Amino acid sequence: MNATYSSTGENAESATVTAESPASSASGAPAGVAYPKTIKSYVRRAGRTTTGQAKAFEDLGPRFLLSYAAQPFDAAAAFGRTAPLILEIGFGMGEATAHIARVRPDDNFLCCEVHEPGVGALLKRIGEQDIGNIRILQHDAVEVIDNMLAPGSLDGIHIFFPDPWHKKKHNKRRLIQPPLVAKLAARLKPGGYLHCATDWQPYAEQMLEVLSAEPLLANSQPAGGFAPQPDYRPLTKFENRGLRLGHGVWDVVFRRRP
Numbered sequence: 001m002n003a004t005y006s007s008t009g010e011n012a013e014s015a016t017v018t019a020e021s022p023a024s025s026a027s028g029a030p031a032g033v034a035y036p037k038t039i040k041s042y043v044r045r046a047g048r049t050t051t052g053q054a055k056a057f058e059d060l061g062p063r064f065l066l067s068y069a070a071q072p073f074d075a076a077a078a079f080g081r082t083a084p085l086i087l088e089i090g091f092g093m094g095e096a097t098a099h100i101a102r103v104r105p106d107d108n109f110l111c112c113e114v115h116e117p118g119v120g121a122l123l124k125r126i127g128e129q130d131i132g133n134i135r136i137l138q139h140d141a142v143e144v145i146d147n148m149l150a151p152g153s154l155d156g157i158h159i160f161f162p163d164p165w166h167k168k169k170h171n172k173r174r175l176i177q178p179p180l181v182a183k184l185a186a187r188l189k190p191g192g193y194l195h196c197a198t199d200w201q202p203y204a205e206q207m208l209e210v211l212s213a214e215p216l217l218a219n220s221q222p223a224g225g226f227a228p229q230p231d232y233r234p235l236t237k238f239e240n241r242g243l244r245l246g247h248g249v250w251d252v253v254f255r256r257r258p
């Protein structure tokens, strides 16, 4: 659901999440957009869970679905092993997530998504592709960051094609804003990375600006600017469709300073 994004229905039920009040709301904000104290980064989209997804919930949910609890996340217990921990925010239908987990078997992937059919789809892929290194939290990622993830606990963060909230009056609902980026940076280990990708150029520019302004982060590109697409991130069918339509795609990769 990117590239030619599903429309984020303005009348759909919204989820409200709290974000710390920005110290500097000007930094990185599109002109004329003030950052809010609360971010509503997603809407609960309609969408039916298929029979296959329902079966995946039943068969694989007990092993791969975690419960949200406002207490520190015990990664070793959740994954049954100690390994570098990568957080993914908003995996959609999980196509890229499953691919990345397969090509990086030595990493653990904690993946947040609120869209139930998407969670079912990723569970189904886990079963079909025999993937063991993913755990899913069907919950608002911002609350997970606030209440479950300790400072310095993450080796990487993936935010691929976050809802672009195209309309100016909705820009304030974008995930990549200074307050959330400050929280994300704090949860990375020194040297850990934050990788965002988007096909919406104004959002790509906002990502670059907001991440560049975060004191804990440094651009992975010595000369600054956008990064080449890292080889672990696949071209999904949505991205391919966007590229065919002539859209660009921008990757932004920053690392936490030592």
Ligand SMILES: C[S@@+](CC[C@H](N)C(=O)[O-])C[C@H]1O[C@@H](n2cnc3c(N)ncnc32)[C@H](O)[C@@H]1O
Residues within 6 Å of the ligand: 001, 002, 005, 041, 042, 089, 090, 091, 092, 093, 094, 096, 112, 113, 114, 115, 118, 139, 140, 141, 142, 159, 160, 161, 162, 163, 164, 236, 238
């Ligand atoms: C445009 S889709 C992109 C999905 C996927 N990353 C891809 O590349 O196809 C953005 C996804 O982020 C999810 N999302 C948005 N805000 C979220 C949040 N705060 N917590 C968890 N998921 C969120 C939405 O439900 C949606 O599925």
